[in-house]
Amino acid sequence: MGLRIIVVLAVLMGVTGSPTTTVRPETTSVDTAAHPNSIPEMAEETGQNEVFSEEEAAEDVMATGELNPNHYPAQRAAKVVQHYLTTRYGSPYRLFGLHRVHSGNAEDVGDSGRKYQLEISVHEIISNTTQKCSAEVFFPHGQKQESPQVQASCEELLNISTKAQEEALYQQYKMNQTLLSAQNLPDSHGHIEPDMKLLWHLGIVASSFIMLKESSENTLYNMAQVANITQLETEKEQLKFNCHTLLHDMVSQEILHWKLLFAWSPAEGVKVLQMEQLPHCQHCEKPPNTN
Amino acid sequence: MKSWLLGLFLLTNTDLYTTHSVVEGLESMQNYDYTKYHPMDEIYRWMEDVERANPELISSAVYGYTYEGRNITLLKLGLNDTAGSEKKVIWMDCGIHAREWIAPAFCQWFVKEIVNSYKTNKKLGQMLQNLDIYVTPVINVDGYIFTWANNSTRLWRKSRSLPPPDSTCYGVDLNRNFKANWGTIGVSFDSCENTYCGKSAGSEPEAQAVMDFVGTMVNQTLCFLTIHSAGQLILLPYGHPEISAPNYNELVSVGQAAAVEMKKVHGMNYTVGTSPQILYPNSGSSRDWARLIGIPFSYTFELRDKGEFGHLLPEDHIQPACEEAYVGALSIITYVHDKAFKNGAVTTVKHFTLASGFTMTIWSTIVAVFVTTGFMV
Numbered sequence: 001m002g003l004r005i006i007v008v009l010a011v012l013m014g015v016t017g018s019p020t021t022t023v024r025p026e027t028t029s030v031d032t033a034a035h036p037n038s039i040p041e042m043a044e045e046t047g048q049n050e051v052f053s054e055e056e057a058a059e060d061v062m063a064t065g066e067l068n069p070n071h072y073p074a075q076r077a078a079k080v081v082q083h084y085l086t087t088r089y090g091s092p093y094r095l096f097g098l099h100r101v102h103s104g105n106a107e108d109v110g111d112s113g114r115k116y117q118l119e120i121s122v123h124e125i126i127s128n129t130t131q132k133c134s135a136e137v138f139f140p141h142g143q144k145q146e147s148p149q150v151q152a153s154c155e156e157l158l159n160i161s162t163k164a165q166e167e168a169l170y171q172q173y174k175m176n177q178t179l180l181s182a183q184n185l186p187d188s189h190g191h192i193e194p195d196m197k198l199l200w201h202l203g204i205v206a207s208s209f210i211m212l213k214e215s216s217e218n219t220l221y222n223m224a225q226v227a228n229i230t231q232l233e234t235e236k237e238q239l240k241f242n243c244h245t246l247l248h249d250m251v252s253q254e255i256l257h258w259k260l261l262f263a264w265s266p267a268e269g270v271k272v273l274q275m276e277q278l279p280h281c282q283h284c285e286k287p288p289n290t291n
Numbered sequence: 292m293k294s295w296l297l298g299l300f301l302l303t304n305t306d307l308y309t310t311h312s313v314v315e316g317l318e319s320m321q322n323y324d325y326t327k328y329h330p331m332d333e334i335y336r337w338m339e340d341v342e343r344a345n346p347e348l349i350s351s352a353v354y355g356y357t358y359e360g361r362n363i364t365l366l367k368l369g370l371n372d373t374a375g376s377e378k379k380v381i382w383m384d385c386g387i388h389a390r391e392w393i394a395p396a397f398c399q400w401f402v403k404e405i406v407n408s409y410k411t412n413k414k415l416g417q418m419l420q421n422l423d424i425y426v427t428p429v430i431n432v433d434g435y436i437f438t439w440a441n442n443s444t445r446l447w448r449k450s451r452s453l454p455p456p457d458s459t460c461y462g463v464d465l466n467r468n469f470k471a472n473w474g475t476i477g478v479s480f481d482s483c484e485n486t487y488c489g490k491s492a493g494s495e496p497e498a499q500a501v502m503d504f505v506g507t508m509v510n511q512t513l514c515f516l517t518i519h520s521a522g523q524l525i526l527l528p529y530g531h532p533e534i535s536a537p538n539y540n541e542l543v544s545v546g547q548a549a550a551v552e553m554k555k556v557h558g559m560n561y562t563v564g565t566s567p568q569i570l571y572p573n574s575g576s577s578r579d580w581a582r583l584i585g586i587p588f589s590y591t592f593e594l595r596d597k598g599e600f601g602h603l604l605p606e607d608h609i610q611p612a613c614e615e616a617y618v619g620a621l622s623i624i625t626y627v628h629d630k631a632f633k634n635g636a637v638t639t640v641k642h643f644t645l646a647s648g649f650t651m652t653i654w655s656t657i658v659a660v661f662v663t664t665g666f667m668v
Contacts, residue, residue, distance in 0.1 A: 070562050070569055079598075097599055100560070125599065188438075188445045189328055190605030222598035224446060246446065248601055250522070251571050253464075253485040255446050280483075 064114070067104035074104035076220050076251075077116040081135040083212040083221065084150035085122060085157070090205035090270065092169055092198040093162035099123040099130050113140040114217070126201075127160045139217050147213045166266040169198060173239050179231040186225065202270065203229045206262040207245040209272045220250035227257075238263035238271075244278075254280070309346070316344025325400050326609045328392050331361075331436045334428055337399065338364055345406055347371070348419070355500020358452045361432045363500050368405055369423035370416065379631050380512040381624050382505055382586075384427040387465045387497075387577065389434025389447045390602045391520040393594050393612055398428040398518065400613035401620065418628045422513070430497055431465055446602065448485050450495055458482040463489040466519075467573065468498040469580035472531050477566075477573030488575050501577060506584065513627040514588040515581035516620060521601050522570065525550055525563045525619070526591035528582035530574055532567035536582055545626050546590060549619040556615040559595065566591070588627050592616060 067074040075098075082098045090096065099121040106116045116137045123130050133154035140146040173180065185200040186192045192200055203226035211221035224246040232240040243260045257278035263271045319340035329337070342349045348368055355363040372378055385398035405424070409415050429435050433451035437444050449462030460483035467478045473492035474480070481487060493499045505512060527542040529535065536542055546563040553561050562569050566576075570593075581589040595604055595612040604612065 068568070070564065072569060072571060075569075097597065184442050186600060186603045186605065188442065188603070190600055190603045190608070222601050224601055225603060227442075248446075253448060255485075 064106045064108060067106055067116075069101040069104055072220075073106060073217065074101045074116070074118060076215075076217060077104065077106075077137045077139075078118055078120045078135075079220055079222075080137050080148050080212065080215045081118065081120060081133065081150055081152055082122060083208045083215065084135075084152060085133075085154070086205055086208035087212055087270070089157060090201075090208060091162055091166050091264075091266070092201040092205075093126055093165045094160075095125045095201055095204060097123040097125055102132075109138070111141065113138055113142075115139075122154065124157075124160070129160065131156055133157075145214075145216065148215055150212070163266060170239065170264075170266050173231065174234055176231065179233070181228075181230040182226075183228050184225065185229070199229050200226055202241065202262075202264060203243050203245060205264075205270045206241070206243055206260050206272055207247060207258070209262075209270075210245070210258050210260070210275055211247060213275075214247075214256075218251055222248050222250065224248040224255055235263075238265050238268065240273075256280075312343050313346065316340045316342070320344050320403070320406070323399075323403075325396070325403055325613070327606055328396060328609075329399070330439050331429065331432055334395065334399070335362075335364070338366055338428065341366065341402060341406065348406065348409065349402075354504040355496060357431070357433045357497055358450055358495070359433045361436075363427065363430060363432060363497060365425050365427040365504075366402055367423050367425050368402065368419065370409070370419040372420045376421075377511060378423050379421060379628070380508050381422055381424040381514045381516070381627070382512060382581070383424065383516045383518065383620070384430050384501065384577070385518040386427075386429040386435055387431050387517065388519060389431050389438045389449070390445065391594075392438070392602070393520045393604045393609065394518040395429045395435065396609050397594060397613050397616050398426050400609075401617055402426055402428075404617050414625070418625065421632050422624070422628055424624070427501075430501065432497075434462065449487065450497055452489075452495060455482050455490060460487075463487055463495050465495055465498050466517075466577060467575040468493065468495045469575050469577050470502060471576060471579035471583050472529070472534070472574040475574040476531055477571055478575060486573075492575065498577070502580065505581070505586075509584050509586060512581075512586045513631055514590075514623060515578065515586045516590055516592060516623065517577050517581075518592045518594065518616070520594045520604065521596055521598075522593040523559060523561045523595060523597050524569055524591075524593040525561050526566050526570065526578065526593065527564065528589050529579050530566040530572055530576050531579075532572050538587060542588065542590075545588065545623055548626070549622040552622045553615040553619040556618055557611045559611075559615055561615075561619065588623065590623065592619065 063073045078098050078101045082096050085096045102119040104118045109115050118135045120133050121130050133152050135152035138149040182196045182199050204223050228244040230242045240263050245258050247256045259276045261274040342351050350367050353362045353364050385394040437447050449464050452463050454460050464486045467488035470492040474488050478488040479486045489495050525546045550561040550563050578589045578591045
């Protein structure tokens with residue numbers, strides 16, 4: 001107890017000593033006179049006004065020309081490339097995440113839409129490898145919401161072969177005595193049972209078709225959860241699944257519910273046969289009894 | 292002379308009951324698993340335990356009530372400042388959005404780290420004598436409890452206010468309800484949507500509680516940190532694309548310094564910028580409100596991850612996520628502390644160099660006191 005008092009006294013004596021750190025010249029002048037509820041006019045803000053005029057991020061004026069790779073326009077376009085790669089090359093043993101955007105460029109294509117050129121790195125999650133890709137994303141601007149078109153070339157995308165594992169899994173699922181079924185992948189605590197992981201991966205690949213189709217410059221889709229995935233009878237050598245998937249759109253912060261019917265085989269990859277958006281049922285959520 | 296009397300006074304006031312209570316609290320704290328997600332009743336109990344176990348460091352306060360009438364509770368971390376000089380304030384809140392479970396997990400982790408290191412970390416101990424750090428582990432208590440109800444509620448974001456007259460949809464996005472250019476951009480006026488900003492600025496009790504409480508301390512508040520997930524971002528004010536903070540450059544450099552420190556821990560990238568630059572425009576956020584009323588440093592932390600698990604971050608990610616977030620938060624807190632107190636300490640939180648002049652002052656003073664007073668420890 002006594003030592004503490006002494007240390008406190010000593011500290012105080014030290015604190016009142018002369019400073020050795022440089023005093024930074026910027027003052028934090030703030031306009032506290034402005035009513036917090038008003039949009040402060042530039043003139044009212046005292047001192048240095050740093051109007052960031054590089055990009056007007058107002059919703060209907062999107063950036064063109066060279067893009068800041070960390071800013072949202074390039075990031076959203078790059079996310080679309082992630083979904084595209086997953087639909088084309090994804091499998092229970094191959095999934096992609098967006099690692100980095102290195103550079104980006106956007107230009108209007110007349111009135112028909114906007115084209116993005118990107119240099120990105122993608123992360124193959126299961127082998128934990130990263131590689132560079134060049135990609136082009138075209139967002140059509142029409143009356144009707146249309147899917148973006150993507151072209152991508154990645155240096156060594158398929159270098160790590162997953163064919164053997166996929167074939168083994170395919171045979172295992174085909175021979176199942178009881179059809180597989182799983183819910184809440186991941187569960188509320190982010191947990192997935194080890195023997196359900198591959199089903200979860202299949203659900204992600206199938207969901208990527210929807211995320212790709214639904215993407216625009218005003219969305220940023222990620223998987224939220226595979227609510228339910230159920231194996232159906234194998235048909236024409238294709239494994240078939242019903243899936244209820246939850247997608248998260250970062251921009252609206254909404255959770256979108258979709259139902260999918262899809263097929264998978266190592267030879268054909270994942271193919272979505274039917275997809276349907278489910279209405280967001282607000283009044284279905286009854287509040288639990290408060291205690 | 293004074294130190295003798297003070298010491299005597301403190302000794303006589305420590306009775307057996309308090310000691311027992313402290314021991315109980317400490318045990319509870321040591322058994323608490325910070326690498327698991329906890330339901331609200333466990334968090335409330337943990338707050339009581341942590342206060343009981345560390346009476347010289349922690350006190351709690353209920354500063355408001357949620358829509359459904361629950362306590363909004365904070366923990367105040369700070370050490371007695373016997374010099375009597377005015378303490379500055381750091382504000383940290385977690386869990387404005389119900390589904391972002393890693394955020395309340397981080398607030399608890401943060402408190403645990405401070406408790407476990409303040410006695411041995413000289414820099415931290417010194418800062419806690421100059422600062423009070425106010426930590427609210429869960430602001431949106433109703434929403435958080437709702438996300439624990441069953442599998443279908445886990446991804447709830449908003450509060451649990453009753454639907455407005457013409458609607459069946461519950462809840463307001465509390466981070467669009469603050470008095471900061473409320474309702475201007477990045478919001479919805481549809482009560483069924485997840486960015487519904489409420490019927491007016493500050494209409495929601497949870498948001499109003501923060502504004503009322505922090506409002507009384509605005510002149511002493513150096514820094515306002517609000518913790519969210521996900522995306523691995525450090526957001527600075529403002530959410531409106533055409534408004535810049537007067538100290539934008541400094542906000543960027545302090546944010547970037549934090550991101551650099553965070554990356555050193557586990558190699559994770561955190562992007563620094565305003566919301567309209569790196570995420571989306573928005574209005575009515577707590578971060579914007581804090582900057583607008585004059586708190587010079589105001590940041591939104593978006594913790595892990597970048598989309599693989601999103602809000603359903605697995606429990607085995609809690610520790611690494613919190614370790615890097617702790618370093619980032621402390622980097623900012625240290626900066627604003629050193630700026631405000633302009634002291635001679637060259638020591639950082641992580642390092643303790645005996646060579647520093649400040650430390651020599653402490654030790655020589657301790658020796659001097661020993662010699663002059665003969666006070667036996």
